[in-house]
Amino acid sequence: MGVVRLSPSGKEVESSSGETVLETLERAGYALPNNCRAGACGECKVKVTSGEFDQGMVLDMALSQEEREEGYGLMCMCKPLTNELEIEWGTEDAQPKLFPPTENIRCVVVDRIERTPRITELRIRPLGNQMRYWPGQYVMINDVDRKVTPRCYSIANAPTNDGEIILQITRVPDGETSNWVHDNLFPGSMLNMSGPYGTFIGDPSTDGPVLCLVAGTGLAPILALADAALRRGFKQQVHLVFSAQKEEDIYDRGLMSFWNAKHRRFKFIPTLTREEKEGYHHGRIPNILSDLYPDLSKHSIYIAGSPEFVDSCAIAAKELGATDEMIHSEGFFDQAQPIAPGSDRLV
Numbered sequence: 001m002g003v004v005r006l007s008p009s010g011k012e013v014e015s016s017s018g019e020t021v022l023e024t025l026e027r028a029g030y031a032l033p034n035n036c037r038a039g040a041c042g043e044c045k046v047k048v049t050s051g052e053f054d055q056g057m058v059l060d061m062a063l064s065q066e067e068r069e070e071g072y073g074l075m076c077m078c079k080p081l082t083n084e085l086e087i088e089w090g091t092e093d094a095q096p097k098l099f100p101p102t103e104n105i106r107c108v109v110v111d112r113i114e115r116t117p118r119i120t121e122l123r124i125r126p127l128g129n130q131m132r133y134w135p136g137q138y139v140m141i142n143d144v145d146r147k148v149t150p151r152c153y154s155i156a157n158a159p160t161n162d163g164e165i166i167l168q169i170t171r172v173p174d175g176e177t178s179n180w181v182h183d184n185l186f187p188g189s190m191l192n193m194s195g196p197y198g199t200f201i202g203d204p205s206t207d208g209p210v211l212c213l214v215a216g217t218g219l220a221p222i223l224a225l226a227d228a229a230l231r232r233g234f235k236q237q238v239h240l241v242f243s244a245q246k247e248e249d250i251y252d253r254g255l256m257s258f259w260n261a262k263h264r265r266f267k268f269i270p271t272l273t274r275e276e277k278e279g280y281h282h283g284r285i286p287n288i289l290s291d292l293y294p295d296l297s298k299h300s301i302y303i304a305g306s307p308e309f310v311d312s313c314a315i316a317a318k319e320l321g322a323t324d325e326m327i328h329s330e331g332f333f334d335q336a337q338p339i340a341p342g343s344d345r346l347v
């Protein structure tokens with residue numbers, strides 16, 4: 001048993017042996033940003049100001065040699081080696097705000113819908129207590145025998161009374177977990193779920209227009225955030241621009257039409273990148289953003305998709321006046337899976 005101390009607040013959280021710093025903070029409800037949980041994205045990078053730690057195996061692009069020398073570490077893989085570890089993170093009055101995650105919650109698939117030829121949607125329900133989470137967070141799933149590598153998937157719905165969780169899963173060539181999902185999980189199947197994780201959650205202080213820029217299954221966390229905002233009667237404009245290669249890749253159209261019809265301030269704007277079709281915008285979102293929204297200085301912007309998509313959209317949004325504080329993003333990494341110590345498995 002040791003302690004992780006937050007600086008400058010001085011708040012202390014007890015850590016258990018073998019736990020990463022991220023796990024310790026999550027257990028206490030602190031929202032340390034994280035994305036891949038595998039030392040690949042750099043999202044959980046903070047400076048360690050005192051104490052020793054084992055960094056584990058991480059990618060150089062996520063933590064450079066210079067950063068290591070300056071004392072930075074990736075908290076998703078960092079394990080304290082001393083009884084006390086102090087990290088520079090949080091404000092003077094840092095407060096826990098997340099629900100502590102639970103591991104290996106046994107769930108049943110109650111429904112499955114093929115959204116596109118590559119994306120399947122699972123509706124799952126925990127057998128025990130419902131999982132409490134914030135819209136925008138993600139879970140990890142694997143098989144009940146724990147033979148399949150756990151992987152992260154965003155929750156695509158706001159919390160419901162029956163505790164149902166919706167996951168939208170793209171079949172990735174050579175992706176062990178996504179292929180297991182597509183080939184083995186059907187209504188009635190059991191699986192393990194751990195979570196909730198992640199800090200891509202809505203900013204309750206937002207009171208201006210909201211613009212969501214989404215590609216592929218980046219739609220999932222945005223659906224959860226928009227669902228929650230619309231249900232609580234958010235008074236400002238919410239626009240969702242969805243980038244698809246072809247018309248057949250646009251999914252959840254029924255829900256989008258429902259929201260378009262029901263909420264005056266909501267608008268779904270699909271754009272195609274590899275097909276010309278009447279009634280659509282065409283081109284990559286970063287290239288057409290200035291035509292759609294010449295001034296983004298008052299918008300809160302939520303971006304979800306591949307890291308490249310997120311980066312290029314953020315750059316385009318900033319050129320149109322968006323500020324860093326108003327941009328919230330979630331990049332989906334192929335490496336988003338835990339790495340066993342000593343393993344060289346990063347695919």
Ligand code: FES
Nearest residue numbers: 035036037042076
């Ligand atoms: S590197 Fe830690 S969450 Fe991605």
